[in-house]
């Protein structure tokens with residue numbers, strides 16, 4: 750199976766104020782001094798995208814948003830469009846994170862529509878899928894995740910840069926991780942669902958793993974078949990921790 754270059758993306762979630770720019774600066778400087786063997790991205794809250802993009806400009810760090818609206822502009826109080834993310838300096842966007850699916854009622858159809866909006870704005874979507882603990886305990890993890898892939902990837906997707914992130918909900922922010930065998934099983938199923946949905950276009954986009962990734966477990970997770978990178982939450986907030994994961998590639 751052809752593997753593209755790995756992508757390590759940090760999701761700062763609703764964390765970060767002006768002081769956090771020092772972490773972005775530290776990350777840039779470290780990667781300037783010793784380039785990474787992978788792509789590196791940080792996804793700060795919308796309020797910081799512009800300033801983080803300015804801070805890392807000229808270096809290897811890419812910047813992403815954490816969500817976008819399906820519309821380009823209009824009366825949608827509190828929302829940010831894909832075009833606005835591009836304008837602020839983002840080149841990627843996380844879509845369908847389980848915290849948005851659970852907390853804001855986002856469906857697979859919503860995620861597919863947002864994916865189309867993101868692509869139209871020139872953004873590279875990172876489309877998140879993952880099962881809950883109840884679904885895993887019921888033996889439904891592969892079926893649930895495969896259905897999410899099918900529903901969240903627009904059929905029209907072909908040739909554009911995108912990634913899928915497998916993030917078991919029960920592993921997010923808990924310190925728990927699936928076994929390497931479980932990760933391999935689901936990533937294989939995600940790939941199969943991508944190919945079934947998109948044909949050849951589903952063969953090469955990276956499938957990231959997310960959920961309690963840290964410097965101490967990154968190397969073994971990143972070696973698993975079909976793991977094309979990581980989507981990192983808590984351990985991306987401090988440059989030193991994030992670099993520990995980046996250096997594990």
Ligand SMILES: O=C(COP(=O)(O)O)[C@@H](O)CO
Pocket residue numbers: 759760761846916920921922923924959960961962980981982983984
């Ligand atoms: O939610 C995620 C994982 O968070 P962790 O704190 O790394 O468990 C993933 O989307 C990265 O944000």
